[in-house]
Amino acid sequence: GAGVSQTPSNKVTEKGKYVELRCDxxxxxxxxxxxxxxxxxxxxxxxxxxxxxxxxxxxxxxxRFFAVRPEGSVSTLKIQRTERGDSAVYLCASSxxxxxxxxxxxxxxxxxxxxxx
Amino acid sequence: xxxxxxxxSHVSVSEGALVLLRCNYSSSVPPYLFWYVxxxxxxxxxxxxxxSAATLVKGINGFEAEFKKSETSFHLTKPSAHMSDAxxxxxxxxxxxxNQFYFGTGTSLTVIP
Numbered sequence: 001g002a003g004v005s006q007t008p009s010n011k012v013t014e015k016g017k018y019v020e021l022r023c024d025x026x027x028x029x030x031x032x033x034x035x036x037x038x039x040x041x042x043x044x045x046x047x048x049x050x051x052x053x054x055x056x057x058x059x060x061x062x063x064r065f066f067a068v069r070p071e072g073s074v075s076t077l078k079i080q081r082t083e084r085g086d087s088a089v090y091l092c093a094s095s096x097x098x099x100x101x102x103x104x105x106x107x108x109x110x111x112x113x114x115x116x117x
Numbered sequence: 118x119x120x121x122x123x124x125x126s127h128v129s130v131s132e133g134a135l136v137l138l139r140c141n142y143s144s145s146v147p148p149y150l151f152w153y154v155x156x157x158x159x160x161x162x163x164x165x166x167x168x169s170a171a172t173l174v175k176g177i178n179g180f181e182a183e184f185k186k187s188e189t190s191f192h193l194t195k196p197s198a199h200m201s202d203a204x205x206x207x208x209x210x211x212x213x214x215x216n217q218f219y220f221g222t223g224t225s226l227t228v229i230p
Contacts, residue, residue, distance in 0.1 A: 031216075040126075040223075041223070042207050042209075042221050042223050043161070045218060048217070050216075091160070093161075101216055102149050102216070103168040103211075108153075108160035108161040108162070
């Protein structure tokens, strides 16, 4: 079956612009995660959705970052007034969710490489 | 609070040699531990996970890891390296409470022919 997909694969923007990054999880997965991976680092947790609601957004670095998942499937990560420090690969992952969330296998998308000039 | 430390950002082994990638964890609750692999230009993929059952966990592609509570370690091993094992490997931890997963900084494995 189809895996997690992310669009666009690459995004180049200018400082101060607004960007949206999209994630299509595996069908039937109720849990969805966003991570940010900077060069030479591991994925850094940003936000986690269980269904439509953001169950944990404690990893969002500041209020320029926001994510939605209105129908419990596709999610969009939104970054306002982008800064050069936002440049990174943004990863999305989905898992079955529910009671076994902490032991779930997460299935990762290929990521969106964001470059802020 | 939970975290993992991966010792050695780069590891090189000869083809056919033992692979040992180190991961130590810190957790105030019983941890669940994972190893993920990232091949070039691909997404992260689960190798194996420890979820408080057997302490020796076998994963895909001949990899295994042993949970050692006394050493707070979850090192990844493979008896004989293959060229196709060259990739970035990440250790991760989650806890019985909370939903966050914490990843290490990764270890890049190079296999020398």
